[in-house]
Amino acid sequence: MSLVVVGTMAFDAIETPFGKSDKIIGGSAMYVAYAANHFINPVKQVSIIGNDFPLEELAHLKNCGVDTEGVEIVPDGKSFFWSGRYHMDMNTRDTLVTELNVLSQFNPVLPDSYKESSFLMLGNVMPSLQKKVIEQFSVRPKLIVLDTMNFWMDTAMDDLREVMQLTDVILINDSEARQLSNEYSLVKAAKKILTMGPKYLIIKKGEHGALLFHQNNVFFAPALPLDEVFDPTGAGDSFAGGFIGHLARTKDISYENMKTAIIVGSAMASFCVEKFGTERLKEVTKEDIAIRINDFVELVNFDIALM
Amino acid sequence: MSLVVVGTMAFDAIETPFGKSDKIIGGSAMYVAYAANHFINPVKQVSIIGNDFPLEELAHLKNCGVDTEGVEIVPDGKSFFWSGRYHMDMNTRDTLVTELNVLSQFNPVLPDSYKESSFLMLGNVMPSLQKKVIEQFSVRPKLIVLDTMNFWMDTAMDDLREVMQLTDVILINDSEARQLSNEYSLVKAAKKILTMGPKYLIIKKGEHGALLFHQNNVFFAPALPLDEVFDPTGAGDSFAGGFIGHLARTKDISYENMKTAIIVGSAMASFCVEKFGTERLKEVTKEDIAIRINDFVELVNFDIALM
Numbered sequence: 290m291s292l293v294v295v296g297t298m299a300f301d302a303i304e305t306p307f308g309k310s311d312k313i314i315g316g317s318a319m320y321v322a323y324a325a326n327h328f329i330n331p332v333k334q335v336s337i338i339g340n341d342f343p344l345e346e347l348a349h350l351k352n353c354g355v356d357t358e359g360v361e362i363v364p365d366g367k368s369f370f371w372s373g374r375y376h377m378d379m380n381t382r383d384t385l386v387t388e389l390n391v392l393s394q395f396n397p398v399l400p401d402s403y404k405e406s407s408f409l410m411l412g413n414v415m416p417s418l419q420k421k422v423i424e425q426f427s428v429r430p431k432l433i434v435l436d437t438m439n440f441w442m443d444t445a446m447d448d449l450r451e452v453m454q455l456t457d458v459i460l461i462n463d464s465e466a467r468q469l470s471n472e473y474s475l476v477k478a479a480k481k482i483l484t485m486g487p488k489y490l491i492i493k494k495g496e497h498g499a500l501l502f503h504q505n506n507v508f509f510a511p512a513l514p515l516d517e518v519f520d521p522t523g524a525g526d527s528f529a530g531g532f533i534g535h536l537a538r539t540k541d542i543s544y545e546n547m548k549t550a551i552i553v554g555s556a557m558a559s560f561c562v563e564k565f566g567t568e569r570l571k572e573v574t575k576e577d578i579a580i581r582i583n584d585f586v587e588l589v590n591f592d593i594a595l596m
Numbered sequence: 597m598s599l600v601v602v603g604t605m606a607f608d609a610i611e612t613p614f615g616k617s618d619k620i621i622g623g624s625a626m627y628v629a630y631a632a633n634h635f636i637n638p639v640k641q642v643s644i645i646g647n648d649f650p651l652e653e654l655a656h657l658k659n660c661g662v663d664t665e666g667v668e669i670v671p672d673g674k675s676f677f678w679s680g681r682y683h684m685d686m687n688t689r690d691t692l693v694t695e696l697n698v699l700s701q702f703n704p705v706l707p708d709s710y711k712e713s714s715f716l717m718l719g720n721v722m723p724s725l726q727k728k729v730i731e732q733f734s735v736r737p738k739l740i741v742l743d744t745m746n747f748w749m750d751t752a753m754d755d756l757r758e759v760m761q762l763t764d765v766i767l768i769n770d771s772e773a774r775q776l777s778n779e780y781s782l783v784k785a786a787k788k789i790l791t792m793g794p795k796y797l798i799i800k801k802g803e804h805g806a807l808l809f810h811q812n813n814v815f816f817a818p819a820l821p822l823d824e825v826f827d828p829t830g831a832g833d834s835f836a837g838g839f840i841g842h843l844a845r846t847k848d849i850s851y852e853n854m855k856t857a858i859i860v861g862s863a864m865a866s867f868c869v870e871k872f873g874t875e876r877l878k879e880v881t882k883e884d885i886a887i888r889i890n891d892f893v894e895l896v897n898f899d900i901a902l903m
Binding site: 586 | 684818893
């Protein structure tokens with residue numbers, strides 16, 4: 290069982306009310322890979338980087354069981370760079386700098402060894418590229434999870450509609466769900482979005498948790514209340530990595546198991562925000578993860594027998 | 597086992613993006629009573645009204661098992677009146693009119709028949725009055741739950757500190773928890789507030805659910821995702837009524853049972869917002885409540901065996 294992950298590998302510079310990072314490693318595919326590799330090997334990465342991307346990071350990825358054959362290295366290019374500043378609530382942020390660099394020429398080509406993978410995580414890149422990746426599989430993956438964002442709803446809605454038709458699970462935040470459906474109520478939004486292709490919709494609400502919609506069912510997973518959120522960057526991608534990593538490991542894509550997968554995703558997101566960048570995801574152990582998942586059980590578990 | 601409820605009985609006029617009410621019955625003690633009476637009888641009401649308060653409403657309260665001996669009627673007075681307009685998000689609102697009327701002379705006197713009740717819900721009134729009610733009990737209630745608001749933190753913080761010392765559970769919203777503790781993180785806020793008297797803290801987050809803190813434990817109950825929130829007025833009081841109603845019915849004030857009580861409170865709040873005022877709380881049946889509580893079980897229940 291293997292997992293293909295498409296997304297960015299990049300540099301980030303992050304400011305929060307509590308601190309400021311140097312130029313550190315970021316990008317959606319990095320967070321997904323470092324979260325998913327705790328559950329499934331190999332994670333087959335599809336991305337593009339410049340010659341400034343540190344070799345040690347590529348070596349570390351490989352050590353973690355991440356296959357980088359699908360990562361294009363542009364010899365005279367610079368890696369994607371993003372810089373942002375979080376507000377006090379840590380839920381909103383301003384983008385200070387976006388330098389696309391090599392990302393502007395991203396044209397994902399799947400290595401042959403990727404083409405029969407059973408799980409595909411389409412990180413947030415241009416919808417036409419996401420579609421192109423799907424089309425290169427020789428056998429349709431068992432599960433395709435799509436991440437996207439408001440920017441593509443504004444600028445590439447037709448392409449986004451097309452790729453949605455090809456996917457099983459869509460992962461967006463609450464304001465994106467409202468924009469995509471033109472409904473304020475998330476329940477109404479979900480009903481509309483579930484007619485647009487995916488059979489499963491996950492709405493991420495940051496510190497307020499995540500909702501899974503499927504047919505007439507709803508499942509809710511809280512975010513873990515934390516003493517401190519140090520850096521929210523990558524939390525959504527870590528969530529995605531834990532989610533699809535658990536599904537790929539258990540080879541079970543039932544609604545019941547997706548609920549459990551959302552708890553795993555929430556656990557990985559809760560680690561991610563404890564330090565800058567991917568640092569915390571890299572250091573957590575299987576035991577840390579088991580303890581954290583148990584914290585989620587404690588958090589929501591109540592005794593119906595006491596009714 | 598009986599429950600004493602202190603709070604307002606009033607008129608409200610409510611505007612939402614979806615509709616506008618006439619001058620309807622409201623007030624914290626009304627919502628608490630109409631939520632709690634599904635679980636416990638009698639609910640012993642302590643409040644003050646003017647001669648404009650409809651007799652039919654008092655009769656209806658009595659029919660529902662609410663004892664109104666402790667409700668002072670001021671023959672030449674007018675009942676408390678509040679008018680507000682909700683914003684599109686239904687989480688924020690502007691107060692348009694506040695007329696204290698008889699509330700400005702509220703001086704709660706407990707009837708003798710109330711003085712040995714085991715459960716006390718102190719709705720959001722002036723902290724010095726809340727304290728005065730506690731002092732009139734001949735035996736300290738088994739459980740005292742305190743509701744309050746930012747207004748009293750701004751204007752009567754010393755009195756609020758005193759009454760907090762006398763209570764078991766404090767019920768506030770997230771911004772009030774931040775104000776009371778001077779901490780942004782709700783986990784840090786909870787640690788501070790739990791040193792100020794109450795052994796249990798419930799932080800209400802509206803559509804984002806509620807958190808229960810006790811010692812080093814945290815429990816989270818989501819709000820039910822609804823197609824439409826029609827009128828959020830009284831949701832917090834309905835939550836309080838369901839919470840203390842369940843505890844009074846089961847006579848069990850353990851942490852485990854408080855978790856279940858929070859689910860019951862969330863269920864009652866989810867009914868409250870479906871119609872204007874107390875209308876929906878009055879019409880729900882035991883069966884409706886059982887079905888709704890099961891919706892909460894479905895909403896958060898996941899299979900740890902699938903890990």
